Amino acid sequence: MDREHCGNFLRTRMKMQKGISRVLRSTKFLFGRYWEHSKAFVVLILLLNLILSAIPLIIAWTTRSFVDQLAGMTQDSSDWIPNSLFLLALCLVGFLFMQDYLSILLSYLDERKGRNLLVQTKMAVYERIGSFGGIQLFEQPAFFDLLRMVMHSAQSGHQQVFQTLLRTCRNVVLLLAFALAILSYSPLILLVIAISTLPQITNHLHSNHENKQLDSEIGPHERNAYYLEHLLTNSSTIKEILALGIGSHLRNDLQNRLLMIASFMIHSERKRLKTSTTNRVLIGIAQGLSLLIITAMVSTREIGVGDVAFLIAGSQGILSATIGILEGFSLIHSQSLYFEDYEKLVNLVDPIITGGSRKKMSGLLGEIRFEGVSFRYSTNLPWVLRDVELSIRAGESTAIVGQNGSGKSTLIRLLLRLYDPTCGTIYWDGVDVREFPVEDYRKTIGVMFQDYARYQLTVRENIGFGDIENIHEIGRISRAARLSGADNVVQGLSNNYETVLSKWNTQENGGVDISGGEWQKIALARLLMREASLYILDEPTSNLDASSETAFNKGFSENKRGKTFLISSHRLSSIMMADNVALLRDGKITDYGPPQRLLNSSELFFPLEQRESFSERTDSL
Ligand SMILES: Nc1ncnc2c1ncn2[C@@H]1O[C@H](COP(=O)(O)OP(=O)(O)O)[C@@H](O)[C@H]1O
Ligand SMILES: [Mg+2]
Structure with missing residues (x-):
């Protein structure tokens, strides 16, 4: 005692x-x-x-x-x-x-x-x-x-x-x-x-x-409740919630979470x-x-x-x-x-080394090389990329093709240094990319993500963000819009480039909402705004209709000369325009070569062709 x-x-x-x-x-x-x-x-x-x-x-x-x-x-x-x-x-x-x-x-x-x-x-x-x-x-x-x-x-x-x-x-x-x-x-x-x-x-x-x-x-309960409240009040999700009639299901879930929080507090x-x-x-x-x-x-x-x-x-x-x-x-x-x-x-330690030891970052002259690159999102998750060996040559366009979940977007994230490889190295003209200050490095790359952002701001800002220093250069902005096909969208807007692309984020009723495909053209214009050494496009045409896609492909063919592109796409037409195609399967590059050769030799193209013809049929409906 x-x-x-x-x-x-x-x-x-x-x-x-x-x-x-x-x-x-x-x-x-x-x-x-x-x-x-x-x-x-x-x-x-x-x-x-x-x-x-x-x-x-x-x-x-x-x-x-x-x-x-x-x-x-x-x-x-x-x-x-x-x-x-x-x-x-x-x-x-x-x-x-x-x-x-x-x-x-x-x-x-x-x-x-x-x-x-x-x-x-x-x-x-x-x-x-x-x-x-x-x-x-x-x-x-x-x-x-x-x-x-x-x-x-x-x-x-x-x-x-x-x-x-x-x-x-x-x-x-x-x-x-x-x-x-x-x-x-x-x-x-x-x-x-x-x-x-x-x-x-x-x-x-x-x-x-x-x-x-x-x-x-x-x-965790507050985080989930916050998310549910966001779902139930957000214009981009409410339409599906109404159409599917899942409102009461989500509200019940929210109520349970809120009651849980309340009971903790009362206790x-x-x-x-x-x-x-x-x-x-x-x-x-x-x-x-x-x-x-x-x-x-x-x-x-x-x-x-x-x-x-x-x-x-x-x-x-x-x-x-x-x-x-x-x-x-x-x-x-x-x-x-x-x-x-x-x-x-x-004091949180950022896993990405941002400083870099090299002062100078030059444009791409030779190639970007993935050497033995493996990656997993965390130690308790499976490997997404395994021992990837890939060369992206300057002045050429390289397409990565693979089924959903094969690791295309992950590879792009590594290239952008949003994550660093778990093993292996990515070289930029022979220099480990981790040696460059990350901000300088990213300035030389233009990217359009698969899930690009839709800024509820003006068209000018939406495109100008691609090169923030030139956000007031309306000439450059309209040129980028022309190349991406977004100029057609802008012409239909009451305030042209000053129109706010939001119904919600405006003082008066001046804002508009645009379609998914139109957003994609704006995102593409944002990418083209930048003078970059490397342009990355992750599924760039996935939301475009057939004629917009043809226009994009035409524009791409005309403009790609001398520029370095990395495109991930499941559309055969986009892949066919690339100089080289890398096939990604289960996190590994299983084939690499010009599209024509791969079209005949690789078994991966077969299901793609099927998907392509399917998407063409649905597009024409
Ligand atoms: N942030 C993440 N955390 C954990 N796993 C992820 C994350 N992002 C993607 N994955 C997983 O990595 C794999 C590859 O995804 P992704 O690179 O997006 O494929 P793709 O772009 O080829 O469709 C998928 O199995 C996916 O579930
Ligand atoms: Mg992807």
Whole structure:
């Protein structure tokens, strides 16, 4: 039993030590941020706080003198009220006013600073995320949960904690001042209050850890609920939801998730209620005992009525300061758990080496070579690419063909360094691509993804994003649109290139929505906007109708000369226009050569031909 007690004591002590060091660390972090942002603000705030922390004691003293004078007056039984009593009453009102007004002023000042810091913190997080070279982290749910928690603490945390921190400092000053004053009357009152508050410290620490644990348990449910809410309100998904009549199914799912989150929260609130009740009972006992002690002191004539007023105000002051300190400590502690998330996020290691050791990145002169490239998305997933050997020669067009899931898009992601190969190397004119700074490297490549983005912005931005430095060059934008066939789309729009491609993201009803094929032409124009050493097109014609595809193929044949293309496509016509075709099967390159030779020799073309004729038949319907 003794050993058990000892163990409990040690655990509590360790918890407290850890808690205190956490609070100190986050205090340092936070003060550092405010100090960096504005030194004058911090000095002003500290000064106001110092004044504010002295006021309650002054009020208590003034009350004591006021009550004493009042008592003296009733004993004198004189009719007139002395001037000094008026003065004391005036002072009392003045101090009470100052106490309230300074609090209001402080919270305004802090709100102002907090708002600016919130923007700064959010931008720091986005900058950090933006500095990740690859997309691996974005595909991990744990990353999203972390991000959510960091944003949550950024939203409320900084400002709330700073305010609490100052209030806690104020309470410490107040507590010490009252404690010293009361000590001269009765150490017993102090002892009673101290004993009643000790168990509350561990209660607070414990519930903070539980809340943090709760947040991580709720995380996946909130993520899913958020996704379902997005599905149910998004214009691109709602049409299918209505057509398929799956709304109530999704709503049920959402309801279950929300109920799950609610039950977690209610459970936690119930625990909080229990802790708060215990804490409040302890405070009540302390208040009762203090009153008893004061009454005993009055009965033995140790103190007068003014002292009684002071002692009641003082012991109440000590209690509320202590509760304030405990709650403040608890809040800072709980936020410090979130600050740890912030640090975790800021210190996340991006698996892509972004810096590179080479300063110069030249255009492609010879070839890009995949040497023994193997890849899997994670160690517990199967290999997607296996020992890929492939050459993409400068000035030629290379097509990758393979069934769905054979790894074409993955190969493109590796080439773009959105992931790095698990084994093997990709060489750019003989240099390992990891040696180039990733931003410079990507500037030399133009890409159109299979699942390209549809920016709900103007046509000009949608195309100009292909070469952000020339986003205002309308001549270049219209040339790219002409090449991709998007100019026909633009001609039909009321504001031409300034038309917003969104029904939703406009101030007035100026936006439009366009068809899937039209979006693809815009995406293609975005790719063609860039002067690149290598153009990558992942299934570029999958959404185009037969005539648009013919136009694309014609444009491609006319423009491909001298440029380096890598195309993945299941359309035979696109493949036939390439100089070389690589067949990808189960993650391996199984054949490579000119399309004509492969058309006759490879068994892979057979099902493709079937699919082609099928798609031609459906296109002509
Ligand atoms: N982000 C990812 N995480 C895990 N597996 C993935 C991911 N993306 C694709 N895959 C898997 O990798 C394989 C190849 O996919 P992909 O390269 O998109 O094929 P393709 O473009 O040839 O259709 C598929 O089995 C797919 O399920
Ligand atoms: Mg693909």
